[in-house]
Structures are given as structure tokens and as C-alpha cells.
Amino acid sequence: xxxxxxxxxxxxxxxxxxxxxxxxxxxxxxxxxxxxxxxxxxxxxxxxxxxxxxxxxxxxxxxxxxxxxxxxxxxxxxxxxxxxxxxxxxxxxxxxxxxxxxxxxxxxxxxxxxxxxxxxxxxxxxxxxxxxxxxxxxxxxxxxxxxxxxxxxxxxxxxxxxxxxxxxxxxxxxxxxxxxxxxxxxxxxxxxxxxxxxxxxxxxxxxxxxxxxxxxxxxxxx
Amino acid sequence: xxxxxxxxxxxxxxxxxxxxxxxxxxxxxxxxxxxxxxxxxxxxxxxxxxxxxxxxxxxxxxxxxxxxxxxxxxxxxxxxxxxxxxxxxxxxxxxxxxxxxxxxxxxxxxxxxxxxxxxxxxxxxxxxxxxxxxxxxxx
Numbered sequence: 001x002x003x004x005x006x007x008x009x010x011x012x013x014x015x016x017x018x019x020x021x022x023x024x025x026x027x028x029x030x031x032x033x034x035x036x037x038x039x040x041x042x043x044x045x046x047x048x049x050x051x052x053x054x055x056x057x058x059x060x061x062x063x064x065x066x067x068x069x070x071x072x073x074x075x076x077x078x079x080x081x082x083x084x085x086x087x088x089x090x091x092x093x094x095x096x097x098x099x100x101x102x103x104x105x106x107x108x109x110x111x112x113x114x115x116x117x118x119x120x121x122x123x124x125x126x127x128x129x130x131x132x133x134x135x136x137x138x139x140x141x142x143x144x145x146x147x148x149x150x151x152x153x154x155x156x157x158x159x160x161x162x163x164x165x166x167x168x169x170x171x172x173x174x175x176x177x178x179x180x181x182x183x184x185x186x187x188x189x190x191x192x193x194x195x196x197x198x199x200x201x202x203x204x205x206x207x208x209x210x211x212x213x214x215x216x217x218x219x220x221x222x
Numbered sequence: 223x224x225x226x227x228x229x230x231x232x233x234x235x236x237x238x239x240x241x242x243x244x245x246x247x248x249x250x251x252x253x254x255x256x257x258x259x260x261x262x263x264x265x266x267x268x269x270x271x272x273x274x275x276x277x278x279x280x281x282x283x284x285x286x287x288x289x290x291x292x293x294x295x296x297x298x299x300x301x302x303x304x305x306x307x308x309x310x311x312x313x314x315x316x317x318x319x320x321x322x323x324x325x326x327x328x329x330x331x332x333x334x335x336x337x338x339x340x341x342x343x344x345x346x347x348x349x350x351x352x353x354x355x356x357x358x359x360x361x
Contacts, residue, residue, distance in 0.1 A: 008318060009315070009318045009319050010318065010319075013319075040271060040272070040273055043273035043276075043277075044272045044273050044276060044315070047273060047276035047277060047279075047280055048276065048315060048316075048318070048319050049319075050280055051276065051279060051280055051316075051319060051321050052319035052320065052321065055320075
């Protein structure tokens with residue numbers, strides 16, 4: 001899932017300064033699961049904006065809505081009527097959701113209420129960790145299903161580096177060394193021989209270094 | 223209840239397995255209780271979400287008490303732990319917007335502790351009354 005965190009309310013207030021009618025929009029997918037932008041978080045954010053405004057002279061109305069997915073047009077269009085009544089939108093979605101709203105509602109400013117962090121998984125209740133960098137050329141087949149791009153601080157393809165100690169990363173001792181995990185996993189699978197293959201330098205043009213990416217499925221294009 | 227009446231009131235979310243009985247007994251046995259307390263029965267303090275408390279404050283309540291079971295006495299094991307953590311986080315959120323964080327209180331009481339529950343509510347209501355909330359919010 002895409003993992004995000006809410007921006008400081010003071011930052012959101014600064015963004016919506018001057019707006020009288022604000023719509024806070026949540027997303028029912030990734031950011032609901034990581035407790036950053038679902039229906040409850042929308043309710044909390046909207047309440048905080050209203051409470052903060054209680055001591056102000058400004059007349060502020062805050063409406064709430066949460067749609068299934070903010071990154072798909074058919075769900076975003078459900079907001080047409082609500083958006084017609086507002087001066088600004090605060091999107092509690094990932095960056096893709098914010099941009100979908102901005103593209104759909106060209107005449108209404110759309111502000112991000114979250115900081116999108118990474119593609120990750122829940123490590124335990126209330127803790128999420130990064131597991132995928134969307135590099136565009138997956139190497140998990142060679143690394144026992146553990147990603148050295150996202151989970152090694154140095155993104156090295158032929159690890160471990162010399163800094164790994166007791167299975168922990170030298171950058172952050174709370175973080176497992178990805179290459180230790182890879183070694184342990186391949187050993188368990190009886191596939192340690194795979195580490196004897198030297199992985200050539202990665203072609204980063206498949207990642208964001210190649211500019212904004214696009215995926216096409218010709219058979220699906222109408 | 224109108225918003226004006228609520229502004230001087232305390233909303234107490236009470237766990238039905240503990241504090242609710244204590245508060246009801248305190249009333250039943252004529253203990254000194256603030257009149258402004260409105261109790262809301264909940265199956266567990268851990269069920270009360272941040273937005274429930276914020277909605278109570280938005281509706282005009284001067285303060286909100288989240289009344290749970292004592293430590294390690296939760297029927298659902300972790301409900302009171304969750305409730306306390308949630309309230310701590312909520313206080314941080316209120317701080318963020320400059321709203322007086324002492325308007326929300328986490329407390330615990332056993333079903334038989336009517337006197338304790340009454341004392342907690344009295345103290346909280348007195349503390350709230352001693353502060354001009356409107357002024358505090360404006361600051």
C-alpha cells in the first residue's frame with residue numbers, strides 16, 4: 001500500500017487561508033489502511049479545522065467526504081456536487097489522489113493534507129515500513145523476495161556492505177540489514193548459490209530517472 | 223440540550239463495565255457531583271475514537287472525560303491502554319491548533335468506586351470552570 005502521514009494542521013490552515021468553504025476529502029484505499037486519510041481521519045481533520053476556527057473572526061465551513069479511490073476518475077466524479085459548493089479542497093490522499101482531484105476540478109484549488117511517504121506494509125499494528133521503491137525493474141526473483149533497492153540504505157545489488165553488524169544496518173541500528181535478510185532467506189530456500197552471480201549495475205532509466213513513466217495496455221485502450 | 227448549555231457541560235464517555243456503574247452509583251447515593259455532567263455509555267473506553275471526542279467539543283462541551291477501567295482490568299484486555307494512548311495523541315492534536323488540551327481527560331474507576339468517580343468529575347468540572355474557555359481558545 002501507499003503509506004502517508006498527515007501534514008501539520010498549521011500547514012493545512014495556511015494552505016486554505018482565505019477560503020470560506022472547505023471540503024476535506026478522504027480516500028478509502030491505501031491511506032485508510034495506514035490510518036492517514038480514511039473516513040475517520042477526515043472527520044478528525046475537519047473537526048480540528050472547525051475547532052481551530054472557533055476563536056477566529058473568519059467564517060469557515062468545513063464539509064467532509066470520503067470516496068473509494070481518489071486516483072480513479074469514476075470515483076472522483078462523485079464529488080462534483082460537493083466541489084461546486086466549496087472554495088478549496090484538502091485532499092487526504094497520496095500525491096496521485098491530490099493530482100487526480102486537481103485535474104478533475106480545474107477551477108478549485110486542491111491542497112495536499114498528507115505527506116506521501118512510501119510503498120510499504122504494516123510491520124506491526126501502527127508501524128509501517130518501506131518495501132518497494134517502484135524502480136520499474138523488479139529483482140525480487142534474485143534476492144529471495146526481499147528488496148535491496150527499497151530496504152538497503154545503500155540500494156546495493158551485491159551486498160552486504162561492510163557496515164552491517166549483527167544483522168542490523170549501520171545507517172540505523174533499528175533497521176534490519178536487507179542483505180542479511182536476503183542471505184538468511186536464500187539459505188533457508190537452499191538457493192545460496194544465487195549470491196554467486198554478480199548483478200550488473202541497474203538501469204535506472206526504468207525508474208524515475210527516465211522521467212515520468214507511463215504504462216500502456218494496448219488491448220485495453222479504446 | 224442547546225449549545226449554550228453544553229458550553230458549561232462535561233461529556234463523560236463511560237465504559238459500561240466499570241466507570242458507568244461508579245458514576246451512576248455516585249448519583250444514586252447522593253454524592254456531590256457536578257450537575258453539568260452528561261454520561262455516554264460505551265462498551266469499552268477503547269471504542270471511543272478521536273472524532274467522537276472532537277465532535278463533543280465542537281458541539282459545545284467545555285470538557286470531555288474518557289472514563290475507563292483501571293490498568294490491567296479491561297475486559298477486552300487492551301481497551302483502556304488504547305484509550306489512554308488515543309487521548310494522549312488527541313491532546314497533541316488539540317495543542318497543534320492552539321485549543322486547550324486540558325479540556326480532555328483520561329481517568330479510570332472500578333464499578334465500586336463511586337466516590338472516586340465523583341471526585342474526578344468534581345475536580346475536572348472545577349478546573350474547567352476556573353478557566354475562561356472562550357478566552358483560552360481565542361489565545
